[in-house]
Amino acid sequence: MNVLSSLALALAGGSVLVSFAQQAQPGRTDRQQGPPLVVSTTDIQSAKFPVIEMHGHLGSNNLMPANLERIVRDMDALNIRILVNASGGSGDRLKQNVEKLGKYPGRFLVFANLDFANIDDPEWSKKAVSQLRVDVANGARGLKVFRNPGLDLKDAKGQRVKLDDPRFDPIWAECGRAKLPVILQSGNGLAFPSRDNERNSTGPSPERNTNLEAALAEQYHVFDRYPGTTFIHGDLGTLGNNLGELAKLMDRFPNLYVEFGNGLSELGRQPRAARQWLIKYQNRVLFGKLIFLKDELLSSFRVLESPDESFFLNRRTSWPVYGIDLPDFVLKKIYYQNALRVMPALAGGFTK
Numbered sequence: 001m002n003v004l005s006s007l008a009l010a011l012a013g014g015s016v017l018v019s020f021a022q023q024a025q026p027g028r029t030d031r032q033q034g035p036p037l038v039v040s041t042t043d044i045q046s047a048k049f050p051v052i053e054m055h056g057h058l059g060s061n062n063l064m065p066a067n068l069e070r071i072v073r074d075m076d077a078l079n080i081r082i083l084v085n086a087s088g089g090s091g092d093r094l095k096q097n098v099e100k101l102g103k104y105p106g107r108f109l110v111f112a113n114l115d116f117a118n119i120d121d122p123e124w125s126k127k128a129v130s131q132l133r134v135d136v137a138n139g140a141r142g143l144k145v146f147r148n149p150g151l152d153l154k155d156a157k158g159q160r161v162k163l164d165d166p167r168f169d170p171i172w173a174e175c176g177r178a179k180l181p182v183i184l185q186s187g188n189g190l191a192f193p194s195r196d197n198e199r200n201s202t203g204p205s206p207e208r209n210t211n212l213e214a215a216l217a218e219q220y221h222v223f224d225r226y227p228g229t230t231f232i233h234g235d236l237g238t239l240g241n242n243l244g245e246l247a248k249l250m251d252r253f254p255n256l257y258v259e260f261g262n263g264l265s266e267l268g269r270q271p272r273a274a275r276q277w278l279i280k281y282q283n284r285v286l287f288g289k290l291i292f293l294k295d296e297l298l299s300s301f302r303v304l305e306s307p308d309e310s311f312f313l314n315r316r317t318s319w320p321v322y323g324i325d326l327p328d329f330v331l332k333k334i335y336y337q338n339a340l341r342v343m344p345a346l347a348g349g350f351t352k
């Protein structure tokens with residue numbers, strides 16, 4: 001042990017494992033400019049409390065037996081108890097999804113998706129509700145609506161299909177009745193990510209963002225009209241960069257939850273405001289990561305749990321983030337307790 005790490009251990013009172021190291025800066029090897037910033041690093045190898053990952057996307061490649069086995073091994077190592085696959089599809093695809101993930105009892109939940117083909121069929125709503133009921137009977141535990149409605153889903157006349165279109169009403173009502181949480185992500189990515197700004201150099205093309213404000217307003221209209229349905233706003237409702245506005249939404253819609261998704265990078269660059277915000281709305285925030293990558297999940301835990309400074313969160317975030325250092329009782333809520341409230345059926349089989 002060198003002098004610096006002995007000092008670090010002494011400073012931390014021995015309770016936190018720290019070491020001094022140059023910060024990892026993925027993709028930035030071309031920019032070595034003099035002595036690096038040297039700060040302490042909390043060694044996080046798994047989440048401090050069990051995690052329910054509320055917004056995962058497992059594609060067909062992830063579902064291949066060997067890959068799935070690796071994911072479960074990583075989940076064990078990371079302390080992720082349950083992962084929600086929000087890409088369940090519907091019909092036969094959903095059934096297969098539930099079957100494949102069912103090889104690991106209690107570890108995965110599948111959310112159904114809507115099929116927008118034939119949206120012009122006057123019977124579409126009726127058929128979509130009965131499909132959802134079949135999907136639930138086949139094991140779906142919630143509904144995830146992809147970004148299309150409100151943004152680029154068009155009807156036969158070329159009109160944009162809005163999220164508050166009456167065709168969707170029976171679905172929101174059914175989700176309330178059947179206690180199925182709904183993940184909505186109608187705003188297209190956080191704070192207008194585009195190839196032209198700092199937020200997302202490889203993200204969706206800017207033209208898909210043109211309806212973002214309208215899409216969000218239509219989404220709020222849905223939250224308002226279906227107070228008995230639990231909605232989960234993906235990516236912090238694309239408002240992680242403006243916590244004041246996000247607070248207004250939380251106050252306005254008691255049926256609204258948020259999950260981090262891509263929004264964690266916004267919280268990590270305003271750790272003091274984020275800490276206050278997360279403590280204030282501690283009962284309404286869920287852990288969601290979207291893509292299952294072990295190193296990025298670890299750095300997500302580091303943002304939430306540690307007081308570390310100036311480190312890199314993931315491959316898409318161009319700025320350094322800072323640890324928010326949440327108290328344990330808030331971490332527990334965000335990691336699993338709030339998810340159990342959103343999906344009470346889980347609570348019986350969930351042991352800490």
Ligand SMILES: [Zn+2]
Pocket residue numbers: 055057086185234290
């Ligand atoms: Zn998603």
